[in-house]
Amino acid sequence: MNHLVALDWGTSSLRAARLAGDGRVLEERSLPRGILTVPPGGFPQVFDEVCGDWMRPPEALALICGMAGSRQGWMEAPYCPCPAGFADIAAHLTWIEPGRIAMVPGLTCEQDGVPDVMRGEETQVLGALELLELDAALLVLPGTHSKWVQVAGGRIERFSTFMTGEFYALLRQHSILGRTMPPEDGELDETAFERGVSHALRSSTLLHAAFSARTLALFERLPAAARPSYLSGLVIGEELAAQQLAGGTDVVVVGSEALTRRYEIGLRLLGATAQRAGAQATWRGLRAIASTLEHRQ
Incomplete structure (x- = not known):
């Protein structure tokens, strides 16, 4: 070869x-x-x-x-x-x-x-295993449609897809929430993002939690520039909550630098740890x- x-x-x-x-x-x-x-x-x-x-x-x-x-x-x-x-x-x-x-x-x-x-994700997953010298792992591949993948014995056993990125785009561009936000997302506001993740983890459902982006803006409790980061935290927090991860769980994150950083923050709030596998996967x-x-x- x-x-x-x-x-x-x-x-x-x-x-x-x-x-x-x-x-x-x-x-x-x-x-x-x-x-x-x-x-x-x-x-x-x-x-x-x-x-x-x-x-x-x-x-x-x-x-x-x-x-x-x-x-x-x-x-x-x-x-x-x-x-x-x-x-x-x-x-x-x-x-x-x-x-x-x-x-x-x-x-x-x-x-x-x-x-x-x-x-495409299957190739990234198997490549990440090689890079990190792992035979078993729980992986997440963030994106428009995030994938959570369970690997055992060097084989992909099962996976689940979450439309996290697409839901963010829908809420950001086609709901009332977007009207209170600046045209561009800008740099990640980690404090606002963590606040969004934490609220999602406490809430029973995104259908309820998402409205907080509206009310925090209405009562001016969240700066306009921070609102996209807060909304991102809400949808990623919803995805993380669905995994029901035990404290100390190690998760391999495979994706872009920007998305990987967000998932690392969210996993830390859950008490989980993260390993990165980059574009070479x-x-x-x-x-x-x-x-x-x-x-x-």
Whole structure:
């Protein structure tokens, strides 16, 4: 695997990396060419524009994770059922060009008769395990749709999705709460954020807690610039409360610097601890999946 090309192709952006045989990142590229920007039939051209030069060696292999494997992407890669580890995911690759370009499948699991899915996060999770040298862990991947993932024996056992980021955006942009806030979120106000998390943890439901963002503004008990941070604390606090974490629980947080910081604060208020796994988790995960391939299909 001396010529591995790794791609994280999401809804709004595309990241690519050229990896050495030992997994080191030799070169990275990032473009705003998510799947929503690609016209029908245009995926091969975008792929060639982004990393065609990396694919010149005849032994080069490209692995793609993320929404490019959805029905709206380049080619649908059917979901792999949980529990699943590196070998299970590698066995479910969907080959675009046999032996050269493959799509990593997403994962699915079912709880209480309802399916849940992820695409791209499975690669981040497995990569984080490698980076932190863990075989079992509880992980959270913050985002528009946050994922809480339980791993045991190096395999993803189950996961749950929380629409935290999307609910924040809806309340921020399309409810009365947003009318009392500045146009931009600005820098995180940690005091206001902690206040929001703490109120959510004490409240029985976000449907009640969210109105506090309105009343604190009405009685001028919260500065306008701090209100987005407070609202963020409310929705993240609701997500954390749903996990019912015991004190001292260790959680691996995989995400951007800004979101990781917020979850670290929230976890601390719960008495839990946090470990970080950065952006390299995706590349490490794709490298590990590639290493399980004994032969090209």
